[in-house]
Amino acid sequence: MDSFLALNHVSYAYHSPQGELPAMTDLCLSIEKGEFVSIVGPSGCGKSTLLSLICGLLKPEEGSILVGGHPPDESDVKIGYMLQKDHLFEWRNIFKNVCLGLEIQKAQTPDSLAYTTQLLKSYGLEGFEDVRPSELSGGMRQRAALIRTMTLHPDLLLLDEPFSALDYQTRLEVCDDIAMIIKEAGKTAVLVTHDLSEAISFGNRVIVLSSRPARVKADIRLSFDEGLSPLKRRSDQQFYQYFNLIWEELKGHE
Ligand code: ADP
Ligand code: MG
Numbered sequence: 001m002d003s004f005l006a007l008n009h010v011s012y013a014y015h016s017p018q019g020e021l022p023a024m025t026d027l028c029l030s031i032e033k034g035e036f037v038s039i040v041g042p043s044g045c046g047k048s049t050l051l052s053l054i055c056g057l058l059k060p061e062e063g064s065i066l067v068g069g070h071p072p073d074e075s076d077v078k079i080g081y082m083l084q085k086d087h088l089f090e091w092r093n094i095f096k097n098v099c100l101g102l103e104i105q106k107a108q109t110p111d112s113l114a115y116t117t118q119l120l121k122s123y124g125l126e127g128f129e130d131v132r133p134s135e136l137s138g139g140m141r142q143r144a145a146l147i148r149t150m151t152l153h154p155d156l157l158l159l160d161e162p163f164s165a166l167d168y169q170t171r172l173e174v175c176d177d178i179a180m181i182i183k184e185a186g187k188t189a190v191l192v193t194h195d196l197s198e199a200i201s202f203g204n205r206v207i208v209l210s211s212r213p214a215r216v217k218a219d220i221r222l223s224f225d226e227g228l229s230p231l232k233r234r235s236d237q238q239f240y241q242y243f244n245l246i247w248e249e250l251k252g253h254e
Contacts, residue, residue: 002069003030004077004188005054005156009063011213012049022213023049026063029207029216031188036179038199039192040250041209047192050214051158054190055079067156080154084161086145088133095120095129098147105152112151119147123181138166139174146178150185157182159191163198175202176231196250200242201230208249218249 007029013022023046031037041047052058053065056072056079068077088097098116102108120126123143133141142162149157162178163171179202182189191202199206200222208218222242224233233239 002066004033004035004068005029005031005190006066007054007063008065010053010060010065011062012046012053012058012060013213024053025213025215027215029219031190033188034186036183036189036202036204037191038203038206039190039209040194040196040199040206040246041214042211042250043194045209045212046214047194047209048160050209051081051160051190051192054156055081055158077156078152078154080149080152080157082145082149082157082159082162084164086133086141088141088144090133093130093132094125094136094144097133098144098151101148101152107152116147116151119150123147137170139170139177142166142174142178146181155188157187157189159189161193162191164193164195171198172231172234176229179230196243196246197234197239198230200239200246201233206242206246208246217252218246220246220249 007027010024010027011022012024013020027050039047039050049058053060054067054072065072067075067079072079098120099108099113102112102116120129123146125140125143125147128136128140133144136144163175166174175198191199193199204222206220206222207216208220209215210217220242224236224238228236
């Protein structure tokens, strides 16, 4: 049976007048529905490029990418994207910000608006509909950004270092919060990060990328107790074993 997401021998290079910059070579990866996969690798190794390829913003130069059995732009799997910056617009209130995706897709129906209201309520932003983004904490802003993504019912969530702009304590809390929300919603998630602890606390699987051009160096399945939140995983004894194992893979010779 086909994987939910499959990258088969994917290569990609950026081309500029100065020359060619290979970002990825012969990368193979498959992800099943419902998996939480962390992708970790050094800065500049090609992690964001990988997500852009998965969602179809970039096309592989060699190899193929299949999402739900089809190339990203022909697939009926809906993909949501969350970035490091929340990109909330200060001139719109929170309700208008979280409805932006629906507005762009001309999908503001009574049902979709009711669902948005329900998301605001269940993610703790009820009562903040009329305020401006600058009045919210960093964690609340990221939750608003997540709601904006969730209004479109994505099947696959791509998260590009979504917590790295937050201060350390907030980052731990928001990662915990968002991971549990996405898990309860039964989504498939791919989190890209350069933070090894974050990768281990979030995923059921950690994929280690080499330095640029990215290829898969290691693919490690994590077996924490089901239901252990990212924050609780950090104090589980297995955490440090995984940390050491993956650290060795990360810094190991190319
Ligand atoms: P990461 O997300 O792992 O930090 P990226 O995927 O953003 O890395 O980038 C991989 C490499 O490709 C980096 O060396 C980066 O400078 C380069 N790069 C990224 N985007 C472009 C672009 N649009 N044009 C040229 N080079 C790029
Ligand atoms: Mg990046």
